[in-house]
Amino acid sequence: MRVMVFVKATADSERGEMPSADLLAAMGRFNEDLAAAGIMADGGGLKPTSQGRRVAFDGDGRRVIDGPFAPASEQVAGFWVWNVRDMAEAVEWAKRCPNPMPGPSELEIRPFYEDADFA
Template sequence: MKFMVIVKANGDTEAGVMPSTETLAAMGKFNEEMVKAGVMQAGEGLHPTSKGARVKYAGGQGTVTHGPFGLSGDLACGFWLIETKSLDEAIGWMKRAPFDSGSEIEIRQVFSADDFGDALTPELRERGERLRAQAGKK
């Protein structure tokens, strides 16, 4: 099962405060453990929302709003894409993440092709697989 682990932003991450050398080293060690265990597929930190934008769609049109965005609890400052046997295993890994007090993450299962049932025709499935393979080569 694949999971997207969303690291929630806070005042420091939104202010662009960079992690210390010690924090970077601890996070690197944690990431290395997940890679060696075959769990981690991707993971990155994100710049603050002041360097980002949102696109809201209505009537087939997209309207752009540039950041920064208010610290509402729904902002992300980083992510991991992991693969584990269960949500409980994903939680077990994430409980070991080297975060300070007050940090928060959200763990969400990623849809698999089988989750879409008959709506995902063989042609659509093949197209999706081909696109994922092409994207993985970059």
């Protein structure tokens, strides 16, 4: 199954603070482990929401909303797309991840819809 793993934003990431060299190295090793195991299909870090835009839809109308977006804890700072056997395997890999932020942080794991879901 495919899952998307979201790295939830924090106040630090929303301020645009870059991870330490040690954290970047640890995350690089983790990504190498994911790739070597055939788990990681894609991934990346996202700039703060202050550099983002939203497009709101209401019928035929469109409205552009400039960031930043609050609260920080409900935003996404990065992501991976993983190919795993099941949710249990995704959770086990997530538990191996270095803490992606300098303080408390969260990963959120969400499965993709698959063709069988639309049968």
